[in-house]
Amino acid sequence: MNKPPIDVDATVARITFKLAAYDVTQSEKTAYPNEAKGALWSTVPAPDWVSGFYPGALWYAYEFAQRRGWPDQDQWRQRADAWTVGITEEQFTTTNHDLGFMIMDSFGHAFRLTGEARYKSVVLQAAQSLGKRFIPQVGMIRSWGDIDDAKNYIVIIDNMMNLELLIWASENGGPADLKKIALDHADRSIVEFFRADDSTCHVLDLDPATGLVKRKYTHQGLNDESCWSRGQTWAIYGYAYLYEATGTDRYLQQSLKAAEYYLARLPTDHVPPSDFNSGLTALEFKDSSAAALASCAFFRLSRLCQAPADKTRFWDAAVQTLASLVNAPYFSKDSGFASALRYQARNYHPDATHRLTNTGLIFGDYYLLEALLAYDSATKA
Numbered sequence: 001m002n003k004p005p006i007d008v009d010a011t012v013a014r015i016t017f018k019l020a021a022y023d024v025t026q027s028e029k030t031a032y033p034n035e036a037k038g039a040l041w042s043t044v045p046a047p048d049w050v051s052g053f054y055p056g057a058l059w060y061a062y063e064f065a066q067r068r069g070w071p072d073q074d075q076w077r078q079r080a081d082a083w084t085v086g087i088t089e090e091q092f093t094t095t096n097h098d099l100g101f102m103i104m105d106s107f108g109h110a111f112r113l114t115g116e117a118r119y120k121s122v123v124l125q126a127a128q129s130l131g132k133r134f135i136p137q138v139g140m141i142r143s144w145g146d147i148d149d150a151k152n153y154i155v156i157i158d159n160m161m162n163l164e165l166l167i168w169a170s171e172n173g174g175p176a177d178l179k180k181i182a183l184d185h186a187d188r189s190i191v192e193f194f195r196a197d198d199s200t201c202h203v204l205d206l207d208p209a210t211g212l213v214k215r216k217y218t219h220q221g222l223n224d225e226s227c228w229s230r231g232q233t234w235a236i237y238g239y240a241y242l243y244e245a246t247g248t249d250r251y252l253q254q255s256l257k258a259a260e261y262y263l264a265r266l267p268t269d270h271v272p273p274s275d276f277n278s279g280l281t282a283l284e285f286k287d288s289s290a291a292a293l294a295s296c297a298f299f300r301l302s303r304l305c306q307a308p309a310d311k312t313r314f315w316d317a318a319v320q321t322l323a324s325l326v327n328a329p330y331f332s333k334d335s336g337f338a339s340a341l342r343y344q345a346r347n348y349h350p351d352a353t354h355r356l357t358n359t360g361l362i363f364g365d366y367y368l369l370e371a372l373l374a375y376d377s378a379t380k381a
């Protein structure tokens, strides 16, 4: 398998330097990094959907320091713990579907890496809270809106990333029906989100009484018929995870179909535009966070696919993407830019006043670290 030069140790050190630099500015550990246009992060409080990514990145830093036997590993663990506990109250929230992001990336990693029971109980409670956003007549988890809104029932493709919380809980002492909720959601998502060409739409607006789809539209893409690239990568990643968790072939097939659509449209630097249909190829319209997610998913597909040709193809796609992200122009080495990854996009919108591209975002940095750890595991094995 090809091994382009990715200096994992040096790259992780540069990312973790930025993570530590933010931590020392915060005595309270309650303002979570969100977005960076320059040297400073804008921040959000714990109830925001991105709150788990910073503690999650700190847990990856701890995992990497442990792997290498670095002397600062306890310091990383303390940092990660301090930012994780700030999210504790979110375990009871039933107002959104983002608990998977918030809790698995913080408390989920905390329990995986330490085995401490105090982290596990939060994950189990959070899964029960998320389960309350599912109603059987729809067969999907409600992403946005009040839990008892009788008029609107909004589900977004991003929700594929929140299913791990339910499945993990059901297999680690939580109620078994949480897994059924996750799989019902995944199965209906195959039917509703995917188009004939295997691209995904972003948002479903359903009738909560009948479960019927009223409308399909976009919130962060170019238009209702276009393919928002991060939405596509949420799908590739989500179904690859589900295949690993369940062994069910249709989830692998769905991930592969979504991946084929994505790979067929990638530019030569392996970083997609924020929307595949925008026709805008300039750096300022790219989304390197989608590329980081894709790299993580392709490492997983390379591991899970049986056919040697598929293994190699996804390995190459994962590594080429990662190699692009850890170099100029995407990787930011300097302290004048808070985020590690440049050219991330919150959303693409035809009206520039509603568009947010060409920025740093904490979740892209988180998935970049995840991809680096996956590459490291595979090459050190």
Ligand code: GLY
Pocket (backbone or CB within 6 Å): 049, 158, 220, 230, 346
């Ligand atoms: N889940 C929100 C986003 O991908 O921007």
